[in-house]
Amino acid sequence: MADRTEHRLRVGVVGLGIAGGLMVPCLLRHPRATLAGVADRDAELRARFARDYALPVEDEAEALIARADVDAVYIATPHQFHRSHTLLAAEHGKHVVVEKPMALTLADCDAMTEAAARAEVALVVGHTHSFDPAIAEIARRSEAGEWGSLAMLALWNYTDFLYRPRRPEELDTAQGGGILFNQLPHHVDIARLLARSPVRSVRASTAVLDPTRPTEGCCMAFIDFVNGAAASAVYSGYDHFDSDELHGWVSSTGRRKTPRHGESRRALSSLTGGDAEARLRATHYGYGGGSNQQRGVAQHQPHFGTLIATFERADVRTTPDGVAVYDDDGVHEISLPSSSDGRTRVVDELCAAVLDGTPPSHDGAFARTTVETCLAIQESARLRREVVLH
Amino acid sequence: MADRTEHRLRVGVVGLGIAGGLMVPCLLRHPRATLAGVADRDAELRARFARDYALPVEDEAEALIARADVDAVYIATPHQFHRSHTLLAAEHGKHVVVEKPMALTLADCDAMTEAAARAEVALVVGHTHSFDPAIAEIARRSEAGEWGSLAMLALWNYTDFLYRPRRPEELDTAQGGGILFNQLPHHVDIARLLARSPVRSVRASTAVLDPTRPTEGCCMAFIDFVNGAAASAVYSGYDHFDSDELHGWVSSTGRRKTPRHGESRRALSSLTGGDAEARLRATHYGYGGGSNQQRGVAQHQPHFGTLIATFERADVRTTPDGVAVYDDDGVHEISLPSSSDGRTRVVDELCAAVLDGTPPSHDGAFARTTVETCLAIQESARLRREVVLH
Numbered sequence: 001m002a003d004r005t006e007h008r009l010r011v012g013v014v015g016l017g018i019a020g021g022l023m024v025p026c027l028l029r030h031p032r033a034t035l036a037g038v039a040d041r042d043a044e045l046r047a048r049f050a051r052d053y054a055l056p057v058e059d060e061a062e063a064l065i066a067r068a069d070v071d072a073v074y075i076a077t078p079h080q081f082h083r084s085h086t087l088l089a090a091e092h093g094k095h096v097v098v099e100k101p102m103a104l105t106l107a108d109c110d111a112m113t114e115a116a117a118r119a120e121v122a123l124v125v126g127h128t129h130s131f132d133p134a135i136a137e138i139a140r141r142s143e144a145g146e147w148g149s150l151a152m153l154a155l156w157n158y159t160d161f162l163y164r165p166r167r168p169e170e171l172d173t174a175q176g177g178g179i180l181f182n183q184l185p186h187h188v189d190i191a192r193l194l195a196r197s198p199v200r201s202v203r204a205s206t207a208v209l210d211p212t213r214p215t216e217g218c219c220m221a222f223i224d225f226v227n228g229a230a231a232s233a234v235y236s237g238y239d240h241f242d243s244d245e246l247h248g249w250v251s252s253t254g255r256r257k258t259p260r261h262g263e264s265r266r267a268l269s270s271l272t273g274g275d276a277e278a279r280l281r282a283t284h285y286g287y288g289g290g291s292n293q294q295r296g297v298a299q300h301q302p303h304f305g306t307l308i309a310t311f312e313r314a315d316v317r318t319t320p321d322g323v324a325v326y327d328d329d330g331v332h333e334i335s336l337p338s339s340s341d342g343r344t345r346v347v348d349e350l351c352a353a354v355l356d357g358t359p360p361s362h363d364g365a366f367a368r369t370t371v372e373t374c375l376a377i378q379e380s381a382r383l384r385r386e387v388v389l390h
Numbered sequence: 391m392a393d394r395t396e397h398r399l400r401v402g403v404v405g406l407g408i409a410g411g412l413m414v415p416c417l418l419r420h421p422r423a424t425l426a427g428v429a430d431r432d433a434e435l436r437a438r439f440a441r442d443y444a445l446p447v448e449d450e451a452e453a454l455i456a457r458a459d460v461d462a463v464y465i466a467t468p469h470q471f472h473r474s475h476t477l478l479a480a481e482h483g484k485h486v487v488v489e490k491p492m493a494l495t496l497a498d499c500d501a502m503t504e505a506a507a508r509a510e511v512a513l514v515v516g517h518t519h520s521f522d523p524a525i526a527e528i529a530r531r532s533e534a535g536e537w538g539s540l541a542m543l544a545l546w547n548y549t550d551f552l553y554r555p556r557r558p559e560e561l562d563t564a565q566g567g568g569i570l571f572n573q574l575p576h577h578v579d580i581a582r583l584l585a586r587s588p589v590r591s592v593r594a595s596t597a598v599l600d601p602t603r604p605t606e607g608c609c610m611a612f613i614d615f616v617n618g619a620a621a622s623a624v625y626s627g628y629d630h631f632d633s634d635e636l637h638g639w640v641s642s643t644g645r646r647k648t649p650r651h652g653e654s655r656r657a658l659s660s661l662t663g664g665d666a667e668a669r670l671r672a673t674h675y676g677y678g679g680g681s682n683q684q685r686g687v688a689q690h691q692p693h694f695g696t697l698i699a700t701f702e703r704a705d706v707r708t709t710p711d712g713v714a715v716y717d718d719d720g721v722h723e724i725s726l727p728s729s730s731d732g733r734t735r736v737v738d739e740l741c742a743a744v745l746d747g748t749p750p751s752h753d754g755a756f757a758r759t760t761v762e763t764c765l766a767i768q769e770s771a772r773l774r775r776e777v778v779l780h
Contacts, residue, residue, distance in 0.1 A: 151597040152610045154624045156544060158698070158705065203593040203612050203776055205620030207541040209702045218700055220542045220620045222593050222612035224774060230595030230610045232622045234544045240716040241698055241705035246636055261720040308548070308631055310608055312599045315548065315631035326630040330651040384614060386593055386776040 009095075009351050010036035012056075012064045014085060015076035016045040019099050019127070021287035022253070023074050024049075026343040032351040036071070039064035040287075048288035065089050072122070072350060075099060078169065079176035083108040090119035095354050097124045097346055100189075101181040101374070102367035109371055113364030122353035124346060124360045125367035129252070129304035130189035131342035131349075134318045137334060138309060139193050147327070148312025153194055153231040155187050157305025159252075160264035161237025162210065162217040165271075165281035171215045173378075178215030179237050180206065180378050186304045187233035188223070188373045189362075194309055197227035199373050201388040206381040209238055221377050235305075239265045243305045250320040252305075254298030254338060302341050399485075399741050400426035402446075402454045404475060405466035406435040406677035409489050409517070412643070413464050414439075414677060416733040422741040426461070429454035430677075438678035455479050462512070462740060465489060468559065469566035473498040480509040485744050487514045487736060490579075491571040491764070492757035499761055503754030512743035514736060514750045515757035519642070519694035520579035521732035521739075524708045527724060528699060529583050537717070538702025543584055543621040545577050547695025549642075550654035551627025552600065552607040555661075555671035561605045563768075568605030569627050570596065570768050576694045577623035578613070578763045579752075584699055587617035589763050591778040596771040599628055611767050625695075629655045633695045640710040642695075644688030644728060692731050 011033050013020045020038070027035040037056030038049050046057050058064040061081070065073055065088050072095035075085045082103050089096045096116060102125045103109050116123035129135065142150060161183055169175040176182070192199065204221035208214060218236035225231070239262055244251060251257045271277055285291045300320040309316045314327035322336040352358040372389060380387040401423050403410045410428070417425040427446030428439055436447050448454040451471070455463055455478050462485035465475045472493050479486045486506060492515045493499050506513035519525065532540060551573055559565040566572070582589065594611035598604060608626035615621070629652055634641060641647045661667055675681045690710040699706045704717035712726040742748040762779060770777040 148599075151599055151608055152595060152624065152626070154546060154610070156546075156698075200774075203614075205542060205612075205614065205618075207618075207700075209538075209541055209700075218541055220544070220612065220622050222595075222610065222622070224593075224595065228595075228597075232610050232612070232624055234542065234622055236542075236700050236705065238700070238705070240700070240718075241707060241714075242716075261716055262718055265718055306636075308546075310597075310599075310626050310628070310630070315626065315628070317631060324631075326632075326651055328630075328652055328655055384590075 007032065007355060009033045009354055010069055010071045011347070012036045012067065012070040012073045013038045013076065014061045014064055014073050016040040016042065016049060016287035017076060017282065018285045020074070020076035021289065023076065023343055024287060026341070027347060030344060030347045032355060033347050036069055037064055037067065042282050042286065044283060045286045045288070052288070061085050062088055065092050065094055070094060072096065072354065078167070079104060079181065080169070083112055086112045086123070087115045090115040090121055093119055093121060095122040095350060097126060097350050100125060100128050100185045100367070101176060102364070102371055104176045104181060106368060106372060109364065109368040113368065116364060122350060122360065123364045124350045124353065124362055125364065126346040126362050127343050128189040129186040129302065129342060130193045131345040131362070132302045132304070133336045133340050133342070133345070134301050134303065134323050135190055135193060136345065137323055137336060138316055142194060142311065143196065147314040147316065150195055150229045150309060150311050152229065152310045153191055154308045155190065155231060155233045155305060156243050157183070157187070157234070158236045158241045158243040160239035160242070162213050163239045163264035163268050165268065165277045165285065167278045167281060171213050173215045178217065179219055179235055180216050180374055183235055183237060184219060184221070184233065184374050184377060185370050187235060188370045190304060190307070191223055191231040191233065192370065195225040195227065195229040195231065197225040197229060199369065199389050200224045200226045201386050202373060202376045202380050203386045204377040204380040206378070219377065219381070223373070246306050247303060248320040250300040250303070252303055254300040254302045254341065255296060256299060298341060299338055301336055301338065397422065397745060399423045399744055400459055400461045401737070402426045402457065402460040402463045403428045403466065404451045404454055404463050406430040406432065406439060407466060407672065408675045410464070410466035411677035411679065413466065413733055416731070416737060420734060420737045422745065423737050426459055427454055427457065432672050432676065434673060435676045435678070442678070451475050452478055455482050455484055460484060462486065462744065468557070469494060469571065470559070473502055476502045477505045480505040480511055483509055483511060485512040485740060487516060487740050490515060490518050490575045490757070491566060492754065492761055494566045494571060496758060496762060499754065499758040503758065506754060512740060512750065513754045514740050514743065514752055515754065516736040516752050517733050518579040519576040519692065519732060520583045521735040521752070522692045522694070523726045523730050523732070523735070524691050524693065524713050525580055525583060526735065527713055527726060528706055532584060532701065533586065537704040537706065540585055540619045540699060540701050542619065542700045543581055544698045545580065545621060545623045545695060546633055547573070547577070547624070548626045548631045548633040550629035550632070552603050553629040553654035553658050555658065555667045555675065557668045557671060561603050563605045568607065569609055569625055570606050570764055573625055573627060574609060574611070574623065574764050574767060575760050577625060578760045580694060580697070581613055581621035581623065582760065585615040585617065585619040585621065587615040587619060589759065589779050590614045590616045591776050592763060592766045592770050593776045594767040594770040596768070609767065609771070613763070636696050637693060638710040640690040640693070642693055644690040644692045644731065645686060646689065688731060689728055691726055691728065
């Protein structure tokens with residue numbers, strides 16, 4: 001299936017929104033993959049891409065998926081299409097990377113995993129920030145026993161998430177809107193990769209603080225792992241405090257940013273007209289838009305807020321340029337090259353699966369448990385009690 | 391009982407350790423109180439005090455408590471004496487401030503509250519960092535409805551607590567050692583004052599990471615309040631990461647400090663001899679010692695680590711000099727005078743109770759619930775399940 005003569009995987013990008021827009025340059029410079037083409041229903045995004053590259057541009061996902069010169073697809077369509085597009089790709093014998101959340105129900109996750117297994121295609125779920133080089137570095141050293149076992153993991157992220165321009169369904173939890181399915185998976189994936197143990201139970205609280213954005217915008221979750229490690233994930237997307245202030249004002253994509261407290265809310269409040277917000281979402285945050293996330297080359301490490309991992313013999317913290325290790329001898333920093341990022345590592349996992357036969361760590365089973373954990377967080381907050389996972 | 395002609399309360403300090411040593415200057419400059427004398431069993435601490443002040447110095451608590459020129463006592467003796475010293479003071483008709491933890495059992499808390507009520511003396515429990523001016527300022531504005539209701543409260547503190555010199559019983563949880571009874575009360579008191587609602591349940595994890603200091607040194611607790619607010623308290627005393635790094639390198643007592651990662655552990659490891667550690671605790675951290683906590687005047691606000699409170703309309707964060715408010719309009723800071731601190735406010739509460747008849751907010755009932763919450767945190771970690779409070 002893969003173009004094994006060249007050993008480069010030809011990947012099509014389905015959906016040129018935020019995630020797809022960030023994946024395009026990543027595929028273009030990847031050593032083992034090439035960008036085979038794109039698909040999007042939005043004419044403006046297609047036109048922007050066509051101006052930049054002489055590559056196939058389709059308006060429907062199936063048209064791209066069906067192409068003979070496409071080995072794999074990156075599915076970055078709205079959540080409600082993840083299942084059908086993944087099944088479509090598997091039916092066409094194409095390998096799949098599907099964006100998080102994998103799906104909104106465990107039944108959908110199972111259908112996707114089964115379809116990929118039946119078709120014998122690779123299935124990788126990402127990107128989440130658990131692919132970030134700093135997380136991989138901590139996981140690698142932790143697995144090697146460098147600091148002893150993990151006792152607790154503190155995760156904080158305060159962002160403007162809820163006030164970035166949204167399509168209506170993105171503000172409806174039942175349709176996968178809000179932070180529970182879009183931001184918590186980052187925290188949960190990071191915690192699971194670093195704890196290296198099944199989730200045993202969760203206890204969580206969530207809140208809807210702005211009735212004009214009627215979906216969960218903040219969450220506090222206690223996660224207990226079978227091996228005794230615990231994680232506390234705190235998230236708010238209400239565009240008040242910005243935890244990048246504790247991270248040298250480096251954004252989640254590793255770009256230097258200017259402090260701009262409350263700017264997203266104010267920008268949104270200036271919009272008028274029925275679909276102005278959805279249009280802004282597509283044009284500013286989609287492929288070729290002017291959003292900060294795509295501006296310039298990342299000079300620093302991508303991250304998902306403040307992270308402090310307490311091991312037996314050291315505390316470990318993610319920093320703008322790597323990982324700080326606080327151990328018995330003091331503090332030292334592990335510098336990481338800014339040339340790699342989490343999305344590159346998504347493609348690495350896909351290529352390793354298809355070209356080398358190495359099973360991906362972020363496969364369907366891994367992602368299903370993250371969906372299960374996020375659903376348990378939602379249930380715990382609703383019932384106001386601890387929820388034990390199966 | 392109080393010297394009402396002068397309207398200044400004559401307070402004796404029982405115990406010249408860390409807490410007593412910090413209370414001495416606070417009483418000396420308080421506008422409504424005077425320092426009436428001190429008591430300590432340690433001859434060196436008594437000699438130091440006698441060199442500095444021409445005030446009564448007793449070697450036994452009862453001798454100070456029984457003095458006719460003492461209206462109230464500040465009990466800063468080891469935990470195991472809190473009950474007996476409080477009862478003794480009540481029997482002598484003296485008002486009481488007792489250090490946290492109030493006691494190690496609810497039965498002891500009840501006995502102390504009842505003794506104070508029977509003797510009609512005031513009972514204040516403190517100091518904890520919930521007395522800090524920044525916490526009081528947030529509580530006051532929160533109560534006035536300035537930011538809407540509280541949704542979540544994130545509390546982080548990473549210190550060298552476990553590696554400060556200790557007496558043997560301070561490393562034995564059964565005798566009230568470790569962070570559960572000595573550090574968590576700060577977080578719990580702060581959370582309770584800001585949530586302004588009873589604790590409904592807790593879910594927590596604790597760990598003993600150093601077998602040579604065999605008591606809980608780190609903890610992660612999820613606290614659910616009846617009104618729906620939630621708090622996450624994360625604490626580690628393992629002298630690895632120091633969260634003052636996120637707080638402008640200002641110490642918990644409001645003093646500028648030099649980054650000194652791992653210094654406490656190294657200083658401790660250089661000690662030799664059976665009681666060298668206990669002696670160092672008394673001499674370096676007790677009255678007149680050279681510890682950083684007593685060095686110079688505090689130029690900044692006292693604090694207990696990083697605090698972010700998420701209200702409906704603002705996130706609020708404690709800073710070195712006050713409180714930062716992140717609301718819809720951006721960020722602004724509420725500056726607080728460095729002349730006031732938490733210990734002064736402990737004495738304020740005592741004086742208001744005795745001289746004005748104003749019931750203290752940190753009374754026996756308040757402190758009992760904090761002990762109950764800390765015991766529930768311990769039980770939740772042991773049973774690995776949520777514990778609902780009565």
